Amino acid sequence: MGELTSLEPEEQRAVRAFVRSARRLFVQLDRDLQREVGLPRAHFEILWFLYQAPGRALRMSELADATGSQPSGTTHSVGRLEEIGYVRRELCPNDRRGWLAVLTKKGTAAIERAAPVYASSLRRHLLAPLSPTQREQLAVIGETVLDELATTALVPQ
Amino acid sequence: MGELTSLEPEEQRAVRAFVRSARRLFVQLDRDLQREVGLPRAHFEILWFLYQAPGRALRMSELADATGSQPSGTTHSVGRLEEIGYVRRELCPNDRRGWLAVLTKKGTAAIERAAPVYASSLRRHLLAPLSPTQREQLAVIGETVLDELATTALVPQ
Numbered sequence: 001m002g003e004l005t006s007l008e009p010e011e012q013r014a015v016r017a018f019v020r021s022a023r024r025l026f027v028q029l030d031r032d033l034q035r036e037v038g039l040p041r042a043h044f045e046i047l048w049f050l051y052q053a054p055g056r057a058l059r060m061s062e063l064a065d066a067t068g069s070q071p072s073g074t075t076h077s078v079g080r081l082e083e084i085g086y087v088r089r090e091l092c093p094n095d096r097r098g099w100l101a102v103l104t105k106k107g108t109a110a111i112e113r114a115a116p117v118y119a120s121s122l123r124r125h126l127l128a129p130l131s132p133t134q135r136e137q138l139a140v141i142g143e144t145v146l147d148e149l150a151t152t153a154l155v156p157q
Numbered sequence: 158m159g160e161l162t163s164l165e166p167e168e169q170r171a172v173r174a175f176v177r178s179a180r181r182l183f184v185q186l187d188r189d190l191q192r193e194v195g196l197p198r199a200h201f202e203i204l205w206f207l208y209q210a211p212g213r214a215l216r217m218s219e220l221a222d223a224t225g226s227q228p229s230g231t232t233h234s235v236g237r238l239e240e241i242g243y244v245r246r247e248l249c250p251n252d253r254r255g256w257l258a259v260l261t262k263k264g265t266a267a268i269e270r271a272a273p274v275y276a277s278s279l280r281r282h283l284l285a286p287l288s289p290t291q292r293e294q295l296a297v298i299g300e301t302v303l304d305e306l307a308t309t310a311l312v313p314q
Contacts, residue, residue, distance in 0.1 A: 007276050007284075014292040015279050017299025022179035024306045027225035068184035119164050122172050127164075129305040130298060135171040137294045141287060142174025148286040149181045 025125055032121040037114045042067070042077055044118060047086060047103065047111040056103040059092060063101055086110050182282055189278040194271045199224070199234055201275060204243060204260065204268040213260040216249060220258055243267050 007015065030041035039047075049066045050056050058066070064074040078101050081087040086107030092098040103111070127135065164172065187198035196204070206223045207213050215223070221231040235258050238244040243264030249255040260268070284292065 006273075007280065010289070010292060010296070011280070011284050014287075014296045014299075015283060017296045017303065018179070018182075018283065021299035021302040021306070022175070022183075023225050024303060025175075026179075028306060068180050116163075123164065123168070124309070125306055126172060126175065126302055127168050129301050130171075132167070134294070134298050134301070135167060137291070138298050139167070139170045139174045141291050141295050141298075142171075142178035144286050144291070145178040145283055146174065146181060149178070149185060149282055152281070 028125050029118060029121050033114060033117055036117040037110070039110065039114050042069075042073075043081055043086075044111070044114050046074070046077055046081060046101070047107055047114070048118075050087065050101060050103040051108065051111045056108070057090070057100045060099050060101060081107065185282050186275065186278050190271060190274055193274040194267070196267065196271050199226075199230075200238055200243075201268070201271050203231070203234055203238060203258070204264055204271070205275075207244065207258060207260040208265065208268045213265070214247075214257045217256050217258060238264065 026041060029044075033039045033041055033044050045067050046063060049063060050058055053062075060074060060078065061071065063078070064071045067074065069077070078087055078089065081101075082089060086104060088102050088104055090100045090102055092100050130138065183198060186201075190196045190198055190201050202224050203220060206220060207215055210219075217231060217235065218228065220235070221228045224231065226234070235244055235246065238258075239246060243261060244258050245261055247257045247259055249257050287295065
């Protein structure tokens, strides 16, 4: 962040390494998924969250929370996935104002094709370069950051 | 990734911690920047790369590479930044087919307001929860992953 901010050099180094490696890894995952199975990473994530959900269905608001997207972005992506038959939208049975996104049979087949591509890209670009000790360190660091975000984040001060 | 893939439990744990913490942190940075200075994180990144570039200008293709975006996404974001007067586009002086994005005086003022917000969000949500040892570990891990991506990535096998 250079002279604009008050981060110390060791803080800048950690920030830069984390932000850049995550950004570059996400780009690589996107390219690998697009090339192998024709799915952008953002669409893969939506299908993956639906696949893991009970009944393979989530409210649109839950999906936006899970992916960390703006609701408008989620609506747009789900609309695209609906057009290609991977997802359908249904009114929530117990809340007539809410909509569910439901994984279709075709969407289930797509995520089952895509998941091994995603795993193999992660193995190659994230796991393989790290030692077992570094993987353990990364797990603890990521979980620590997630715990902090879960308690203090999203709430304006 | 559950039963769909062949990742070991310790591999899944590292992957999940990294991907989720990065995704959640990016969402939080976006919310903090939007709330404090009205800039989405994607626009902040573009202004930041321009601010650091010689002459505060980059070719559109360099900007897409730096942010890891699709060229169409970069064109769209730069168009928005041009509308609000933070960036202007100019033909490259030594390549009449290429366009430069150039940071304006108003854009410079915006990035100088936004950078401390960004740094403070990173300090609170990424740096503060980690010990000095963990920050050092994170720096080494991120740099290792970046090195790997720089050598093997983007090239289809």
